[in-house]
Amino acid sequence: MSEVAQSSGPLAGLKVLELGQLIAGPFAGKTLADFGAEVIKVEPPGTGDPLRQWRLLHQGESVWWQVQSRNKKSVTLDLRQEAGRAIARQLAAEADVLIENFRPGLMEDWGLGYETLAAANPGLIMLRISGYGQSGPYRDLPGFAVVAEAMGGLRHLMGEPGRPPVRAGVSLGDTLAALHGVIGVLLALQARARTGRGQVVDVALYESVFNCMESLLPEYSAFGAVREPAGSALPGIAPSNAYRCADGQVVIGGNGDSIFKRLMTAIDREDLGQDPLLSGNAGRAARVDELDAAITAWTVQRPVAEVLATLQAARVPVGRIYTARDIAEDPHYRARGMIERIVTASGLALDVPGVVPKLSDTPGAIRSLAPSLGEHNAELLPGERKA
Structure with a gap:
């Protein structure tokens, strides 16, 4: 105790x-x-x-x-x-x-x-x-x-x-x-x-x-939009998803405007980071599949430890998907x-x-x-x- x-x-x-x-x-x-x-x-x-x-x-x-x-x-x-x-x-x-x-x-x-x-x-x-x-x-x-x-x-x-x-x-x-x-x-x-x-x-x-359902009801009220399941993604907010690595998975939240640019630099895709059409969330959400594919192409070639170290150094929110064992062994906990x-x-x-x-x-x-x-x-x- x-x-x-x-x-x-x-x-x-x-x-x-x-x-x-x-x-x-x-x-x-x-x-x-x-x-x-x-x-x-x-x-x-x-x-x-x-x-x-x-x-x-x-x-x-x-x-x-x-x-x-x-x-x-x-x-x-x-x-x-x-x-x-x-x-x-x-x-x-x-x-x-x-x-x-x-x-x-x-x-x-x-x-x-x-x-x-x-x-x-x-x-x-x-x-x-x-x-x-x-x-x-x-x-x-x-x-x-x-x-x-x-x-x-x-x-x-x-x-x-x-x-x-x-x-x-x-x-x-x-x-x-x-x-x-x-x-x-x-x-x-x-x-x-x-x-x-x-x-x-x-x-x-x-x-x-x-x-705790955030925008679920007002979006339906205003637009008749019925939000649907989207797996590990966060619909309408991009990029934010789970991504495969060479030996596991990580979650990455690159959906802030400045964070997105740092993420693209870290994965050697400055072309996307500098694209004016991707400078705001609306543009990124419209091209979410392209962005997820670019991130996956980078993560899938690297082990989880390397992905974490690279993105943490770039101040991009990233984390492994914890099991009970991960929690029990984690020094921050x-x-x-x-x-x-x-x-x-x-x-x-x-x-x-x-x-x-x-x-x-x-x-x-x-x-x-x-x-x-x-x-x-x-x-x-x-x-x-x-x-």
Whole structure:
């Protein structure tokens, strides 16, 4: 863990009750916890959050769990039973923020709706993450990240032209929703500092994806243009693509006007760099195939290391396409504190992602390992708290 592991963080004193599971809600909780919030994670007895059993396991527990639930405390409550819900209401009465990512209406069915909880705790901020939001005709439909990415417009753009769309190998919809949720919580805390009142932060997975779709909608509105998949290229912005080398691939972003000229000089194509018709992006976008062919003709004859060295010396944005091994061995990741070594309760030495973003005066930190199931029952649950 980091040298600032004992730092309280900028959110010290903030109490968060996390009722969600799997990815979106818990990722929001993890982000708040990284910066000092006390995050109390409520899990079902016996099984806990299903993420404990997702993907690769060490001694029966997911190594992903060590990232998603670090800095949190775990208590077990059966929210399907009134006894468990009554305790959850007591915990919510003491909390600043409550996070949930159940289907809309379930919290109300359980007697845990915002109006009920706010009656006892008017300053409570409730972050609600769902597939389609708490209102609208789709609110009751089940919504996972894979569907949100499709509805939000992202999936259609992923893949090669004329081929079925592909998905990223991670749940982008969940993570984007979690980050939008954290932004909403911080905004609501700012408002509460002025008014004393809490509020609901309503985050839909598909809206979080859609919010990142750049010019997709206005281009359709103005021109009837339906943006289509373009493989590894960035449509309308050139040159920006992945290019084959003698022993691999690199990505090159040569789409700035001055960068383009430096790139063309570096690949011995000053004729293109000095062409007045290519001095702006519009001209380059119209001749993108010609430019990509010229760059490929140069890169394909050279190993990745030579391409990187040449273009970096020319101050052209370029990079290799990283695997997990590349990340683990990269000195910049380690210099920036983006790879931290922990030792789990089972004795496994494990590299995990560091804390983002970087704050100069009040940085976040990994202060504690992910908890065992119900580890903090005695400390936190009414009737079981230590004297």
